[in-house]
Amino acid sequence: CDILILAVTDTAVLEIASSVGIPGHTLTVHTAGSVALSALGRKSNAGVLYPLQTFTKGFPPDLRKVPFFIEATDSRSLTMLREIGDSIGAGAWDCDSLQRRHLHVAAVFANNFANFMMTTGENIASAAGFDPALLHPLMEETMRKALRNGPASAQTGPAVRHDHGTIKSHIELLSFSPEYQKLYRLVTRMIAGHYKRNSR
Amino acid sequence: CDILILAVTDTAVLEIASSVGIPGHTLTVHTAGSVALSALGRKSNAGVLYPLQTFTKGFPPDLRKVPFFIEATDSRSLTMLREIGDSIGAGAWDCDSLQRRHLHVAAVFANNFANFMMTTGENIASAAGFDPALLHPLMEETMRKALRNGPASAQTGPAVRHDHGTIKSHIELLSFSPEYQKLYRLVTRMIAGHYKRNSR
Numbered sequence: 001c002d003i004l005i006l007a008v009t010d011t012a013v014l015e016i017a018s019s020v021g022i023p024g025h026t027l028t029v030h031t032a033g034s035v036a037l038s039a040l041g042r043k044s045n046a047g048v049l050y051p052l053q054t055f056t057k058g059f060p061p062d063l064r065k066v067p068f069f070i071e072a073t074d075s076r077s078l079t080m081l082r083e084i085g086d087s088i089g090a091g092a093w094d095c096d097s098l099q100r101r102h103l104h105v106a107a108v109f110a111n112n113f114a115n116f117m118m119t120t121g122e123n124i125a126s127a128a129g130f131d132p133a134l135l136h137p138l139m140e141e142t143m144r145k146a147l148r149n150g151p152a153s154a155q156t157g158p159a160v161r162h163d164h165g166t167i168k169s170h171i172e173l174l175s176f177s178p179e180y181q182k183l184y185r186l187v188t189r190m191i192a193g194h195y196k197r198n199s200r
Numbered sequence: 201c202d203i204l205i206l207a208v209t210d211t212a213v214l215e216i217a218s219s220v221g222i223p224g225h226t227l228t229v230h231t232a233g234s235v236a237l238s239a240l241g242r243k244s245n246a247g248v249l250y251p252l253q254t255f256t257k258g259f260p261p262d263l264r265k266v267p268f269f270i271e272a273t274d275s276r277s278l279t280m281l282r283e284i285g286d287s288i289g290a291g292a293w294d295c296d297s298l299q300r301r302h303l304h305v306a307a308v309f310a311n312n313f314a315n316f317m318m319t320t321g322e323n324i325a326s327a328a329g330f331d332p333a334l335l336h337p338l339m340e341e342t343m344r345k346a347l348r349n350g351p352a353s354a355q356t357g358p359a360v361r362h363d364h365g366t367i368k369s370h371i372e373l374l375s376f377s378p379e380y381q382k383l384y385r386l387v388t389r390m391i392a393g394h395y396k397r398n399s400r
Contacts (some may be wrong), residue, residue, distance in 0.1 A: 010366055034366045053338055054356050059345050065337040090337065093330070102328035105370045105384075110321030110335045111342045112357030113387050114314040119351040119394070121310030128302035130293070135310045136347055137265040137290065138253055142311045143343040145259050147336055151319040156254050157312030166210055166234045170305045179393075183386060184305075187313050190379060194319070 003027040003080065005049065014039050027077050033104025036097040037071050047072035047081050050100055051089065054111050063088050069095035069103060120180065127176075152194075159191035203227040203280065205249065214239050227277050233304030236297040237271050247272035247281050250300055251289065254311050263288050269295035269303060320380065327376075352394075359391035 004026050006016055013030045017040045022028050028040055029047045040046040048071040053061050068085035070092045072078040078094075085092025095103065118139055122132035145154035158166040167188055174180045204226050206216055213230045217240045222228050228240055229247045240246040248271040253261050268285030270292045272278040278294075285292025295303065318339055322332035345354035358366040367388055374380045 009361075010363065034369055052334060054341055054345070056345060056354065056356055059341075059348070059354075061341050062337075065340075067334045067337065093334070095330075099328045099330075101369065101373055102324055103330065104366075105373055106321040106324035106328070106335060107338055108321075108357055108370065108384075109324065110318045111338050112355065112359065112391065113383075114317040114321075114339070115342055115346055115351045115355055116387060116391050116394075117314040117317055118310045118346050119355065120390075121306040121308075121314075122351060124302055124306035124309065128299045128306070130295075130299075130303065132350065134252060134267045134293070135306060137262075137267065138307055138311050139314070139343065139346060139351075140265075141254055141259075141261050142315055143339065145254070145256060146315055146318050146339060148259070150332065151315045151322060151339075154256065154259075155312065155315055155319065156256055157308055159312065161209075163210065166304075169234055169301065170308065173301055173305055179390060183313075183390065184308075186383060186386060187316060190320075190383065191312065191316050193379075194316075 001026055003029060006030045010035050017041055027080055029081065033107065034101050037073065038097070042073065044073050045077055047077045048095075048097070048100065049081050049084060050095070050103070052103060052107060054107075065090050068092045069100055071095055071097060071100065120183070124180075155191065155195065157191070159188040160195045162192060201226055203229060206230045208232075210235050217241055227280055229281065233307065234301050237273065238297070242273060244273050245277055247277045248295075248297070248300065249281050249284060250295070250303070252303060252307060254307075265290050268292045269300055271295055271297060271300065320383070324380075355391065355395065357391070359388040360395045362392060 004022060006013055008016060010032045013032055013035050025045060027045045027047060028042060029049050030040060031049055033050050037046060037048050050069040051066045053066045066089040068089045070078060070081040070085055072081055082092040121135055125132050125135055171181055171184060174184055204222060206213055208216060210232045213232055213235050225245060227245045227247060228242060229249050230240060231249055233250050237246060237248050250269040251266045252269060253266045266289040268289045270278060270281040270285060272281055282292040321335055325332050325335055371381055371384060374384055
């Protein structure tokens, strides 16, 4: 075939690329954020097509909004990947293996860690006796603001206001979980540092 | 007047309530998450009307979606606050001062901390040479999934998969910022602990 896309988990890329007999003329591509192009073990007709998106069973995302980050061993392969990114996604961006790993870490913060902060918020609301879904309008508004002007300018809360009284009271309140306290202290310090010039 | 709503910053609630001569029959209400009802210094006609939402200049939220959490010194005041929550918001929920402080901490995680994770992701993408807005479709999808079944079941990423190779590679990559490394380690450990039984 013309192109073989290995949309598999990171460690499987190496296994499959080295064990399956793939013809030399078949453009062989992986889709992983943290795996180098060289992992495919090919000097030509190899590439990477990394979609900056989260995929979960039962949640088909809108592919037309997804930016693809591409890399290839040769210009003909790169052109093919660019056509794929342009036709099924929001476009294709050139990206070497190191840049792609940085993008993958960025995605971990923006998606996995942001999501876990919402989970933690829901757990605290539940522990106080409330339906965690009562937080959903707040979460929706958080995202609406972040997408409008970027999250950096949407930041609110006691840390950005340098409201030490509220911060102290929150840390006391979290005494039921030393781990939550540690996370609260670290993120609060980071936000305060990030916004140290402008209080709002 | 019938009702006076002190929609001011936490520390100003105490100052205003004690310095302004408010008539005894005027229901006096504050809107702060972390301030006790007792801060109003009144034994009757006092209450709290806490909207679980983030408010920023230039971003008027849809008030009809906002849940209000109410508390009052007397049942007549509580009835008035319930009517307000029902008529302008998504409803009114009874909530004592301690529960409300817990809700406020929950909101700090779900809103402020989630937002800061997105800011951090954008910073890392920028540092790798990309327009941070390329992360916005990912952020939008993160929220869509979190709102559909709750963030706990929407979690993805190397931490929940216990993918130690990727985690190690990410920590190395973040060596330009010991603070980002510390945050990455802590949140990864918390997610892994939260999902220790089921890998996905």
